[in-house]
Amino acid sequence: MEFYSYVNIFETKGLAYLLLMSFLVLGVLLIRYLSAPEKKDSTRTERKSVH
Amino acid sequence: MSNTAVFAGELKGFLRFLVQELRPRGPWLTPFNIISIPTIIVGLIILYYRFTLGLGSVTNLSQQYPFGFWIGFDVMTGVALAGGAYVVCFVVYVLRLEKYHCIVKVTVLNGLLAYIFYSGALLLDLGRPWHIINPIIGNSFGYNSVLFLVSWHFLLYMTVLFVEFSPTIAEWAHWKKLQTFLSSLTLGAVIIGITLSMLHQSGVGAMFLMAKPKIHPLWYSEYIPLLYFVSSIFAGLSMIIFEGTISSKIFSNLIGPKTHHSHNEIVLGLAKGAAITMFVYYFFLAFIFMHGDKWKLIDTSWGYWYLVEVIGFVLIPCFMFASGVRNKNFGVIRVASVLTILGVILNRQNICLIAYNWNIANKYYPSWQEIVVTLMVVFVEIWVFRWIVTRMNVFSKE
Numbered sequence: 001m002e003f004y005s006y007v008n009i010f011e012t013k014g015l016a017y018l019l020l021m022s023f024l025v026l027g028v029l030l031i032r033y034l035s036a037p038e039k040k041d042s043t044r045t046e047r048k049s050v051h
Numbered sequence: 052m053s054n055t056a057v058f059a060g061e062l063k064g065f066l067r068f069l070v071q072e073l074r075p076r077g078p079w080l081t082p083f084n085i086i087s088i089p090t091i092i093v094g095l096i097i098l099y100y101r102f103t104l105g106l107g108s109v110t111n112l113s114q115q116y117p118f119g120f121w122i123g124f125d126v127m128t129g130v131a132l133a134g135g136a137y138v139v140c141f142v143v144y145v146l147r148l149e150k151y152h153c154i155v156k157v158t159v160l161n162g163l164l165a166y167i168f169y170s171g172a173l174l175l176d177l178g179r180p181w182h183i184i185n186p187i188i189g190n191s192f193g194y195n196s197v198l199f200l201v202s203w204h205f206l207l208y209m210t211v212l213f214v215e216f217s218p219t220i221a222e223w224a225h226w227k228k229l230q231t232f233l234s235s236l237t238l239g240a241v242i243i244g245i246t247l248s249m250l251h252q253s254g255v256g257a258m259f260l261m262a263k264p265k266i267h268p269l270w271y272s273e274y275i276p277l278l279y280f281v282s283s284i285f286a287g288l289s290m291i292i293f294e295g296t297i298s299s300k301i302f303s304n305l306i307g308p309k310t311h312h313s314h315n316e317i318v319l320g321l322a323k324g325a326a327i328t329m330f331v332y333y334f335f336l337a338f339i340f341m342h343g344d345k346w347k348l349i350d351t352s353w354g355y356w357y358l359v360e361v362i363g364f365v366l367i368p369c370f371m372f373a374s375g376v377r378n379k380n381f382g383v384i385r386v387a388s389v390l391t392i393l394g395v396i397l398n399r400q401n402i403c404l405i406a407y408n409w410n411i412a413n414k415y416y417p418s419w420q421e422i423v424v425t426l427m428v429v430f431v432e433i434w435v436f437r438w439i440v441t442r443m444n445v446f447s448k449e
Contacts, residue, residue, distance in 0.1 A: 016341050023334045030330055034323050034376055 065224065072442055087430035094427025097420045098175065106178055109420040115408055120417035121176040123403035124425050128396050129169025130205075130255055131279070135287030136162025136212060137248035138324070144241045151317060153310045153447035156219055157298065158291055160436065160445055163212040168432040170205045175424065197257045204251035211244040223443040253280040259402060267406035269348050269357040272339045275402070281332045282395055288325040289368075289391035292318055296385055302440055310447040319376055322384045325391065326372035333365050353409065360401060364394025 101109045112119045139158045142148050174180040186192050186202040193199060214236055221230035256279030263271055272278065299306060299314055306314075348354050371387035374380065404415060439445060 016338065019334070019337055019341060027330065030327065030373060034326060034373060036377065 068224070076441060083433070087434065090423060091427050091430055091434075094424045097424055098427075101175065101420075101424075106176070109418060109424075111415055111418045111421070112176075113413075113415070115411060115413065116404075116415035118403050118407070119176065119415065120404070120421040120425060121172055123400050124396070125169040125172035125428060126176075127255060127399040127403050129165050129172075130252065131283045131286045131395050131399065132290045132392065133162045133165035133169070133287065134248065134252060134283035135291040137245050138284055138287045139291065140215070140241045141245050142324075144238060145245070148320075150313065150320065153313065153449065154291065154295065154317060156216070156445050156447075157294075157440070159212055159215045160219075160439060161290070161294060163209065163216050164432050164436055166205065166209045166212060168428050168435075170209065172425075172428050197254055197260070201251050201254045201258065204247050204254060208244060208247045208251065211240050211247060214240040215244065219443050219445060248283075249280060252283040253277065255279055262407070265408050266402060267353055267409040268343065269340075269345060269353060270402050270406045272343065274335065274339055278332070278335060278339075281328060281335060282398065285325040285328040285332065285391055286395040288321045288328070289388040289395075292321050292325075292384060292388040293392060296388075298440075298446070302446060305440065306446045307448040309449040315379075315381060318381060318384060319379065322372045322387070323376050325388070326369055326376060329365055329369035329372065329391070333361070333369060336361055336365070353406065356401075356405075360394065360397050364390055364397055368394065 097109050106112055110119055110121075136159050139151055139155055143151050143155050174183060177183060183202075184190075186199050187206065214233070218230050218233045218237070221227075221233055253276035256275040256277075259266060259271070259275050260273065295314065295318065299311065303311070349358070368387040368390040371383050371390070375382075375384035375387060404417075408415070
């Protein structure tokens with residue numbers, strides 16, 4: 001009968017794989033964040049001319 | 052009239068023009084002049100003692116610490132901060148992003164001066180400076196050594212940067228034909244320059260590969276060359292943002308309205324590039340940390356110092372750049388660029404000085420003379436930069 005034993009994530013490459021996946025996911029999010037359409041500039045207010 | 056007489060007349064006219072151009076312009080009593088002139092004078096006196104009495108008379112260098120503040124700051128850090136020249140040339144001439152064309156000349160000039168002064172400062176640090184010719188003439192030199200590659204690359208890259216900047220000099224001297232010829236060399240020079248830069252930015256890091264037992268394991272890695280190369284990209288971009296901010300204020304009368312107007316757009320593009328490369332760099336550091344299984348080292352005073360560098364001067368500025376780009380907050384971008392520059396300085400000082408020989412009792416601290424000479428080098432570079440930009444067509448007039 002086979003027994004399962006948990007491996008130490010620090011001793012294996014498990015942590016490196018998790019890091020790689022988070023790098024790819026966060027990289028995509030960063031690019032999306034930087035390339036997102038312009039936010040409206042809150043400091044600029046358009047003045048309507050009053051006649 | 053004979054050719055000799057024509058040439059003599061031309062030469063005389065040019066010398067008269069040169070003398071006229073060498074005359075100082077503008078007010079003398081500025082805060083920068085008041086600080087820089089005494090520093091340069093004291094620095095020159097220190098250099099006199101350095102060259103007459105030797106390195107030991109003005110530096111704290113020893114057999115344990117052959118690399119001092121002059122190498123650590125001038126060569127290691129200065130070369131990284133000059134990385135903006137090859138990055139911008141790549142962006143403009145290879146990626147064809149014309150938006151950045153107006154900053155090419157000033158960036159190349161900054162790169163050229165940085166290499167001349169910071170690599171030139173190597174002469175101060177060599178015990179026998181006249182031996183600097185040895186790698187060039189191949190005299191008693193290991194052809195397989197990294198230092199051989201780096202010295203040749205420095206020399207070639209300085210030449211390439213000079214070729215890239217030479218059309219501006221020819222334009223200033225009113226040599227029209229020469230300007231046309233030199234302009235035709237630009238693209239070739241740029242391609243060679245990018246290749247050389249990528250190799251020697253990593254080559255500077257590769258010099259530390261042989262110092263494995265001396266560098267603290269948190270900073271030592273077999274990937275130092277890669278880290279040096281990637282960090283030179285965001286170091287250069289941050290330096291362009293920082294210098295551009297100062298130049299746009301001090302030399303605003305020399306910059307054309309169109310360039311002035313597009314300055315913010317350029318800063319946003321550069322900040323975006325810096326954020327992405329810093330993000331990649333941060334994950335490289337994390338991978339190296341995990342691959343090297345350095346967990347045990349983090350809960351020590353060296354570990355905390357390492358976290359200050361990595362989180363305080365890499366991760367936080369990376370977020371600041373991203374947030375600044377997203378919200379078009381130029382104040383945040385400027386602060387991020389200063390933090391990044393400080394971070395690159397800290398990283399190079401850590402590898403070269405602070406975490407170097409970390410386990411020996413007699414630590415190296417730079418002498419006040421070393422600091423004054425370093426400041427002198429920086430000030431002289433700024434003087435030369437100011438002289439050039441106020442006389443030559445460096446900033447875009449559009």
